[in-house]
Amino acid sequence: MRGMCELLGMSANVPTDICFSFTGLMQRGGRTGPHRDGWGIGFYEGRAVRTFHDPQASADSEIARLIHRYPIKSRIVISHIRRATHGRVCLENTHPFVRELWGRAWTFAHNGKLAGVKRLPVGAFRPIGTTDSEHAFCWMLENVRRQYPRPPARPEGLFRLIEALSGQLAALGTFNLLLSDSRFLFAYCTTNLCWLTRRAPFGKARLLDAEVIVDFERETTPDDVVTVVATRPLTPDEPWHVMSRAEFQIFDDGRPLRPTAAVMEPMP
Numbered sequence: 605m606r607g608m609c610e611l612l613g614m615s616a617n618v619p620t621d622i623c624f625s626f627t628g629l630m631q632r633g634g635r636t637g638p639h640r641d642g643w644g645i646g647f648y649e650g651r652a653v654r655t656f657h658d659p660q661a662s663a664d665s666e667i668a669r670l671i672h673r674y675p676i677k678s679r680i681v682i683s684h685i686r687r688a689t690h691g692r693v694c695l696e697n698t699h700p701f702v703r704e705l706w707g708r709a710w711t712f713a714h715n716g717k718l719a720g721v722k723r724l725p726v727g728a729f730r731p732i733g734t735t736d737s738e739h740a741f742c743w744m745l746e747n748v749r750r751q752y753p754r755p756p757a758r759p760e761g762l763f764r765l766i767e768a769l770s771g772q773l774a775a776l777g778t779f780n781l782l783l784s785d786s787r788f789l790f791a792y793c794t795t796n797l798c799w800l801t802r803r804a805p806f807g808k809a810r811l812l813d814a815e816v817i818v819d820f821e822r823e824t825t826p827d828d829v830v831t832v833v834a835t836r837p838l839t840p841d842e843p844w845h846v847m848s849r850a851e852f853q854i855f856d857d858g859r860p861l862r863p864t865a866a867v868m869e870p871m872p
Contacts, residue, residue, distance in 0.1 A: 609699070609715040611797065612645075613782040613833035614681040615789040615855035620830050621675035622683075642698040643685040645671060646711045647678035651786045653709040654678075657698040679857070680789050682782045684713035696733035700782075701741050703729055705748065706755045708786040712741040715835060716778025716794060740779075744769045759788070766790055767852040774850065782833060789855040791833050793847035799833040800844045801860065809839045829858035843867045 614622050643665065644657040654676065658667045684699035700713040714737035721736045727746035731738040747769055748762070756762050766783065770792035773779045781792040791797055804827075806820035824830075833855070837844040846866050847853065854861040 610685050610835040611713055611715050611780060611782050611833065612681075612683040612835075612838075613713075613784075613789055613791065614678070614830065615833075615858050616679050616828070616830040617857035617859070618825075618828055619677035619679055620828070621677050622681045622832075623672060623675050642695075643668065643683070644698045644700050644713075645681065645683035646700050646702065647676045648680040648709070648711075648784065648786055649678065651708045653702055653711050653784075653786070655700065655702060655711075657695055659695050659698055680784050680786070682711045682713050682784060682789075684715075684782075697735045697738075698733075699735075699737060701738045703741065703745055705745055705785075706752075710745060710786075711784050712737070712744075713782045714740060715780040715796075718773060718776040718779065721773065721776050740773050744773070744783075763854060767792070770852060771850065780835065787856070789831075789833070791847070791853045791855070793851045793853075794849060796835050797833060797847040797851075798835075798837055798844040799831055799847070799853065799855075799860070800837075800839075800842055801829065801831045801858065802842075803829045803858075809842055811838060812840055831855050831858050831860065 612622075614620065642657070642659040643661070644655060646653045646655040656667055656671060658665045682700045700711045702709055702711050704710070718736045718740055721743070722739050724739070724743040725746070726739060726742035728749065729742035729745050731742055744766075748765060751765055752762065770779060770781055774792070774794050779792060779794045780797050781790065783790040791799065802820060806824050809820065832838070844867070845864050848866070
Protein backbone atom coordinates (compact mmCIF):
# COMPACT_ATOMS: atom_id res chain seq x y z
CA MET A 605 0.00 0.00 0.00
CA ARG A 606 2.92 2.36 0.55
CA GLY A 607 3.37 2.57 -3.22
CA MET A 608 0.03 4.33 -3.72
CA CYS A 609 -1.42 7.68 -2.71
CA GLU A 610 -2.73 8.49 0.75
CA LEU A 611 -5.94 10.20 1.77
CA LEU A 612 -6.94 12.31 4.76
CA GLY A 613 -10.38 13.67 5.53
CA MET A 614 -12.17 15.32 8.42
CA SER A 615 -15.80 15.91 9.37
CA ALA A 616 -16.64 17.93 12.47
CA ASN A 617 -19.67 19.53 14.13
CA VAL A 618 -17.78 22.77 14.78
CA PRO A 619 -15.01 24.50 12.80
CA THR A 620 -11.87 22.57 13.71
CA ASP A 621 -8.26 22.69 12.59
CA ILE A 622 -6.61 19.55 11.20
CA CYS A 623 -3.03 20.53 12.07
CA PHE A 624 -2.34 17.44 14.20
CA SER A 625 -3.41 14.90 11.56
CA PHE A 626 -1.95 16.92 8.69
CA THR A 627 1.41 17.01 10.49
CA GLY A 628 1.46 13.22 10.33
CA LEU A 629 0.26 13.04 6.73
CA MET A 630 2.79 15.54 5.35
CA GLN A 631 5.66 13.40 6.70
CA ARG A 632 4.44 10.52 4.51
CA GLY A 633 4.95 12.75 1.48
CA GLY A 634 8.65 11.99 1.04
CA ARG A 635 9.94 11.42 4.58
CA THR A 636 8.21 8.43 6.21
CA GLY A 637 6.55 7.39 2.94
CA PRO A 638 7.32 7.52 -0.82
CA HIS A 639 4.50 9.83 -1.90
CA ARG A 640 6.65 12.59 -3.41
CA ASP A 641 4.54 13.52 -6.45
CA GLY A 642 2.49 16.39 -5.07
CA TRP A 643 -0.18 17.03 -2.48
CA GLY A 644 -3.26 19.13 -1.92
CA ILE A 645 -5.84 20.03 0.69
CA GLY A 646 -9.29 21.63 0.69
CA PHE A 647 -11.01 23.39 3.61
CA TYR A 648 -14.75 24.01 3.37
CA GLU A 649 -16.24 27.34 4.39
CA GLY A 650 -19.98 27.02 3.85
CA ARG A 651 -20.60 25.97 0.23
CA ALA A 652 -17.14 27.09 -0.90
CA VAL A 653 -13.81 25.35 -0.46
CA ARG A 654 -10.38 26.91 0.06
CA THR A 655 -7.77 24.77 -1.68
CA PHE A 656 -3.99 24.56 -1.67
CA HIS A 657 -2.02 22.43 -4.16
CA ASP A 658 1.67 21.81 -4.69
CA PRO A 659 3.31 19.35 -7.12
CA GLN A 660 6.29 19.14 -4.74
CA ALA A 661 6.58 16.56 -1.97
CA SER A 662 4.64 17.65 1.12
CA ALA A 663 7.56 16.90 3.44
CA ASP A 664 9.59 19.58 1.61
CA SER A 665 6.77 21.98 0.70
CA GLU A 666 6.72 25.56 1.97
CA ILE A 667 2.96 25.62 1.33
CA ALA A 668 2.57 22.55 3.56
CA ARG A 669 4.56 24.31 6.26
CA LEU A 670 2.21 27.29 5.94
CA ILE A 671 -0.82 25.03 6.45
CA HIS A 672 0.91 23.49 9.45
CA ARG A 673 1.61 26.91 11.01
CA TYR A 674 -1.70 28.55 10.07
CA PRO A 675 -4.54 26.56 11.67
CA ILE A 676 -7.46 27.00 9.25
CA LYS A 677 -10.66 25.90 10.95
CA SER A 678 -13.23 23.98 8.92
CA ARG A 679 -16.02 21.45 9.37
CA ILE A 680 -15.00 19.38 6.31
CA VAL A 681 -11.45 18.85 5.05
CA ILE A 682 -10.11 16.62 2.25
CA SER A 683 -6.39 16.10 1.65
CA HIS A 684 -4.27 13.87 -0.61
CA ILE A 685 -0.59 13.08 -1.05
CA ARG A 686 0.30 11.57 -4.41
CA ARG A 687 2.53 8.88 -5.78
CA ALA A 688 1.87 9.12 -9.50
CA THR A 689 0.47 6.04 -11.24
CA HIS A 690 -1.39 7.82 -14.05
CA GLY A 691 -0.54 11.27 -15.43
CA ARG A 692 2.65 13.28 -15.08
CA VAL A 693 3.66 15.18 -11.96
CA CYS A 694 2.23 18.69 -12.38
CA LEU A 695 -0.22 21.06 -10.74
CA GLU A 696 -3.27 20.10 -12.83
CA ASN A 697 -2.85 16.44 -11.83
CA THR A 698 -2.72 17.20 -8.11
CA HIS A 699 -5.69 16.19 -5.95
CA PRO A 700 -8.15 17.13 -4.56
CA PHE A 701 -10.18 18.13 -7.62
CA VAL A 702 -13.04 20.62 -7.33
CA ARG A 703 -16.14 21.22 -9.47
CA GLU A 704 -19.38 23.18 -9.01
CA LEU A 705 -22.81 21.54 -8.91
CA TRP A 706 -26.04 23.07 -7.52
CA GLY A 707 -24.09 26.17 -6.48
CA ARG A 708 -21.85 24.10 -4.20
CA ALA A 709 -18.20 23.14 -4.46
CA TRP A 710 -17.75 19.37 -4.75
CA THR A 711 -14.32 18.06 -3.77
CA PHE A 712 -12.86 14.68 -4.76
CA ALA A 713 -9.68 12.75 -3.91
CA HIS A 714 -8.89 9.20 -4.99
CA ASN A 715 -6.32 6.56 -4.20
CA GLY A 716 -5.92 3.78 -6.77
CA LYS A 717 -5.87 3.06 -10.47
CA LEU A 718 -8.88 2.60 -12.78
CA ALA A 719 -8.34 0.71 -16.03
CA GLY A 720 -10.37 2.01 -18.96
CA VAL A 721 -12.07 4.79 -17.01
CA LYS A 722 -11.41 7.34 -19.77
CA ARG A 723 -13.89 5.52 -22.01
CA LEU A 724 -16.68 6.70 -19.70
CA PRO A 725 -18.50 9.86 -20.90
CA VAL A 726 -18.04 12.97 -18.77
CA GLY A 727 -20.72 15.21 -20.32
CA ALA A 728 -20.62 18.78 -19.04
CA PHE A 729 -17.67 18.20 -16.70
CA ARG A 730 -14.28 18.20 -18.43
CA PRO A 731 -10.96 17.13 -16.89
CA ILE A 732 -8.21 19.73 -16.75
CA GLY A 733 -5.39 17.25 -16.16
CA THR A 734 -4.70 13.73 -17.42
CA THR A 735 -5.32 11.52 -14.37
CA ASP A 736 -7.77 8.65 -14.27
CA SER A 737 -8.98 10.12 -10.95
CA GLU A 738 -10.16 13.45 -12.34
CA HIS A 739 -11.91 11.70 -15.24
CA ALA A 740 -13.70 9.44 -12.74
CA PHE A 741 -14.80 12.52 -10.77
CA CYS A 742 -16.18 14.22 -13.87
CA TRP A 743 -18.07 11.06 -14.85
CA MET A 744 -19.48 10.71 -11.36
CA LEU A 745 -20.67 14.33 -11.18
CA GLU A 746 -22.24 14.13 -14.63
CA ASN A 747 -24.29 11.15 -13.47
CA VAL A 748 -25.33 13.01 -10.31
CA ARG A 749 -26.32 16.03 -12.41
CA ARG A 750 -28.39 13.91 -14.80
CA GLN A 751 -30.18 12.13 -11.95
CA TYR A 752 -30.65 15.29 -9.90
CA PRO A 753 -30.66 18.52 -11.98
CA ARG A 754 -31.56 20.24 -8.71
CA PRO A 755 -30.62 19.28 -5.16
CA PRO A 756 -32.87 16.48 -3.88
CA ALA A 757 -35.28 17.38 -1.10
CA ARG A 758 -34.01 14.43 0.92
CA PRO A 759 -30.42 13.11 0.73
CA GLU A 760 -31.10 9.35 0.88
CA GLY A 761 -31.42 8.99 -2.89
CA LEU A 762 -28.17 10.90 -3.39
CA PHE A 763 -26.45 8.60 -0.91
CA ARG A 764 -27.57 5.53 -2.83
CA LEU A 765 -26.49 7.04 -6.15
CA ILE A 766 -22.98 7.95 -4.95
CA GLU A 767 -22.55 4.48 -3.48
CA ALA A 768 -23.68 2.86 -6.74
CA LEU A 769 -21.39 5.05 -8.86
CA SER A 770 -18.50 4.29 -6.53
CA GLY A 771 -19.16 0.57 -6.97
CA GLN A 772 -19.09 0.94 -10.75
CA LEU A 773 -15.73 2.70 -10.59
CA ALA A 774 -14.38 0.14 -8.14
CA ALA A 775 -15.13 -2.55 -10.73
CA LEU A 776 -12.40 -0.96 -12.89
CA GLY A 777 -9.64 -1.32 -10.30
CA THR A 778 -8.74 0.24 -6.95
CA PHE A 779 -11.08 2.99 -5.79
CA ASN A 780 -10.52 4.48 -2.34
CA LEU A 781 -12.50 7.72 -2.28
CA LEU A 782 -13.05 10.87 -0.28
CA LEU A 783 -15.80 13.15 -1.63
CA SER A 784 -17.79 16.08 -0.27
CA ASP A 785 -20.69 18.19 -1.52
CA SER A 786 -20.01 20.81 1.21
CA ARG A 787 -22.48 19.19 3.64
CA PHE A 788 -21.49 15.51 3.90
CA LEU A 789 -18.17 13.69 3.75
CA PHE A 790 -18.36 10.44 1.76
CA ALA A 791 -15.80 7.62 1.92
CA TYR A 792 -15.65 4.48 -0.22
CA CYS A 793 -13.08 1.74 0.37
CA THR A 794 -11.62 -0.83 -2.01
CA THR A 795 -8.40 -1.68 -0.20
CA ASN A 796 -7.33 0.72 2.58
CA LEU A 797 -9.33 3.31 4.50
CA CYS A 798 -9.97 3.72 8.21
CA TRP A 799 -11.58 6.30 10.44
CA LEU A 800 -11.67 7.48 14.02
CA THR A 801 -14.27 9.58 15.87
CA ARG A 802 -13.07 11.71 18.76
CA ARG A 803 -15.62 12.94 21.29
CA ALA A 804 -15.79 13.53 25.04
CA PRO A 805 -14.12 12.36 27.18
CA PHE A 806 -11.09 13.44 25.17
CA GLY A 807 -7.57 12.22 25.86
CA LYS A 808 -4.04 12.41 24.53
CA ALA A 809 -2.83 11.02 21.20
CA ARG A 810 0.57 10.78 19.54
CA LEU A 811 1.46 10.59 15.87
CA LEU A 812 3.13 7.61 14.23
CA ASP A 813 5.03 9.77 11.70
CA ALA A 814 6.23 12.64 13.89
CA GLU A 815 7.24 13.25 17.49
CA VAL A 816 4.00 15.07 18.33
CA ILE A 817 1.55 14.48 21.19
CA VAL A 818 -1.70 16.40 21.64
CA ASP A 819 -4.02 16.53 24.64
CA PHE A 820 -7.40 16.95 22.94
CA GLU A 821 -9.09 17.77 26.24
CA ARG A 822 -7.21 21.09 26.20
CA GLU A 823 -8.09 21.76 22.54
CA THR A 824 -11.82 20.97 22.54
CA THR A 825 -15.14 21.51 24.30
CA PRO A 826 -17.28 18.65 25.68
CA ASP A 827 -19.72 19.02 22.77
CA ASP A 828 -17.13 18.64 19.97
CA VAL A 829 -17.36 15.63 17.65
CA VAL A 830 -14.59 15.15 15.08
CA THR A 831 -14.05 12.22 12.70
CA VAL A 832 -10.75 11.73 10.87
CA VAL A 833 -10.52 9.42 7.83
CA ALA A 834 -7.12 8.19 6.60
CA THR A 835 -5.58 5.56 4.37
CA ARG A 836 -3.68 4.15 7.34
CA PRO A 837 -3.97 4.99 11.06
CA LEU A 838 -2.14 8.19 11.99
CA THR A 839 -1.90 7.38 15.71
CA PRO A 840 -0.96 4.13 17.50
CA ASP A 841 -2.97 4.71 20.67
CA GLU A 842 -6.53 5.18 19.43
CA PRO A 843 -9.17 2.68 18.17
CA TRP A 844 -9.39 3.13 14.38
CA HIS A 845 -12.33 1.60 12.49
CA VAL A 846 -10.97 -0.34 9.51
CA MET A 847 -13.26 -0.18 6.47
CA SER A 848 -13.92 -3.35 4.53
CA ARG A 849 -13.92 -3.85 0.76
CA ALA A 850 -16.83 -2.06 -0.98
CA GLU A 851 -17.80 -0.31 2.27
CA PHE A 852 -19.40 3.11 1.86
CA GLN A 853 -19.54 5.53 4.76
CA ILE A 854 -21.17 8.94 5.21
CA PHE A 855 -20.18 11.47 7.86
CA ASP A 856 -22.37 14.38 8.92
CA ASP A 857 -21.20 16.91 11.53
CA GLY A 858 -18.49 14.49 12.63
CA ARG A 859 -20.83 11.54 13.11
CA PRO A 860 -20.95 8.38 10.99
CA LEU A 861 -24.41 7.73 9.56
CA ARG A 862 -23.89 3.98 9.13
CA PRO A 863 -22.89 1.14 11.48
CA THR A 864 -19.22 1.04 12.39
CA ALA A 865 -16.66 -1.24 10.76
CA ALA A 866 -14.13 -3.51 12.46
CA VAL A 867 -11.93 -1.79 15.04
CA MET A 868 -8.14 -1.82 14.93
CA GLU A 869 -7.03 -1.93 18.55
CA PRO A 870 -4.38 0.56 19.67
CA MET A 871 -0.79 -0.65 19.57
CA PRO A 872 0.87 -1.17 22.95
